[in-house]
Amino acid sequence: MTETVRLSWKTVRDRVHARVLDGTYAPGDRLPRDEDLAEQFGCARSTVQRAMQDLSLSGIVERRRKGGTRVRRDPVTRATLDIPITRNEVESRGAVYGYQLIEQTTAPPAPAIAARLEIPGAEDMLRVRALHLSDGRPFVFEDRWVSLRTVPEIREIDLAAQSANEWLVRNKPYTRCDLRFYAINADADTAGILETDEGAALMVIERTTWIGGDPITSVKALTAPGYQILTRS
Amino acid sequence: MTETVRLSWKTVRDRVHARVLDGTYAPGDRLPRDEDLAEQFGCARSTVQRAMQDLSLSGIVERRRKGGTRVRRDPVTRATLDIPITRNEVESRGAVYGYQLIEQTTAPPAPAIAARLEIPGAEDMLRVRALHLSDGRPFVFEDRWVSLRTVPEIREIDLAAQSANEWLVRNKPYTRCDLRFYAINADADTAGILETDEGAALMVIERTTWIGGDPITSVKALTAPGYQILTRS
DNA sequence: AAGTGGTCTAGACCACTGA
DNA sequence: CAGTGGTCTAGACCACTTG
Secondary structure: OOOOOOOOHHHHHHHHHHHHHOOOOOOOOEOOOHHHHHHHHOOOHHHHHHHHHHHHHOOOEEEEOOOEEEEOOOOOEEEEEEEOOHHHHHHHOOOOEEEEEEEEEEEOOOHHHHHHHOOOOOOOEEEEEEEEEEOOEEEEEEEEEEEOOOOHHHHHOOOOOOOHHHHHHHHOOOOEEEEEEEEEEOOHHHHHHHOOOOOOEEEEEEEEEEEOOEEEEEEEEEEOOOOEEEOOO | OOOOOOOOHHHHHHHHHHHHHOOOOOOOOEOOOHHHHHHHHOOOHHHHHHHHHHHHHOOOEEEEOOOEEEEOOOOOEEEEEEEOOHHHHHHHOOOOEEEEEEEEEEEOOOHHHHHHOOOOOOOOEEEEEEEEEEOOEEEEEEEEEEEOOOOHHHHHOOOOOOOHHHHHHHHOOOOEEEEEEEEEEOOHHHHHHHOOOOOOEEEEEEEEEEEOOEEEEEEEEEEOOOOEEEOOO
């Protein structure tokens, strides 16, 4: 009844979560109002509010004004991923990072690329194909398109010395980022670049970014066999 | 100077974010103290605090007591993924969901599985192999191990009628979840089950869950060719 | 129209950590 | 030890949504 310790919102969150876990509040159930929970826990309503906001963000409960708070019926697994700059990814594994520019051209992109960037017509864009190495071995091969309208400065950058990945991430923050992951079989060209066999299963990471409504870049990163994406610990 | 409107913490967050984007605060720079920002924006310090907490969570800035708030030098792409129950995934695409139990046995798992679940010795576990269908076509083949020590009730469940995926997600909430994604070439067995060609590139989703410190399940979901994982919009 | 979550404020105190 | 972020509280008002 009387709490001797001061409760933090994280404590409240964990206690309420525990009640969901042990079935006190079952899926679909309505939880007490924040104010009542605050009384139960002997804390301020705003503390409960902060706790419930976090549970809502984690997909544990759903909250609606007037409708109250309910335990989600169909829980989803919600995970957070970090995709670092490739150089950092290599170096954080204790390997030596390397980089090779393969090709740099200016051309209108294929319709699929334009669609991904949500731009209507065909306009010249910068295409960069480059290889990231880990301890001298191919690690990630990236095939990138950069909007010259949104990022004209990139014409001046020596992309043989510095990867577009690094330059863009450091100099062109984005406000929106779409990611998708899928698997493909390596074609002959890709297999040659990644020094693997044709047909090998490769994980592909596609990333497209915008600033405001303007497209920055769309990149298809083909990873060497064995590459894994892990959730943030 | 004088704000006529009331600022929400999200507004403050977006304004500070804009300053990072336009270079007012460059990577590595130290931002003003919360209290000074509050004065600039004409709001309470707690409003700024909430805003900065969110920017910190998004990986835009780093905050340290006494050290202040700094713009992260090496931004990471941080994304949130939702992995729904397979049935919901199929049905939300407007397809008809189907399910087939392929095999159900009790045996000690391979060392790799035990290691993933962080259990020391070999103990009997429930192994379930099952196929999820979308409009009658193979969609996801799951190879799952369930801890009979943590989840003894699952012995009583008819896993031919209800998928372990669904039963566990609905009845066994977890407190910790590890996910990993990678690509493999389908072996003959898998290709047969997924009705594809041997060697086809498949995306694999491995998910392992615990409640408290106790292992619940580890599942390897082999997805049919073409499967994509998208970030939450 | 009324109930419930969302947010703000001002002030207070705590907790961590860098100088 | 002093500076800065982290959190709590109590009260107030707003915004959404359901009955």
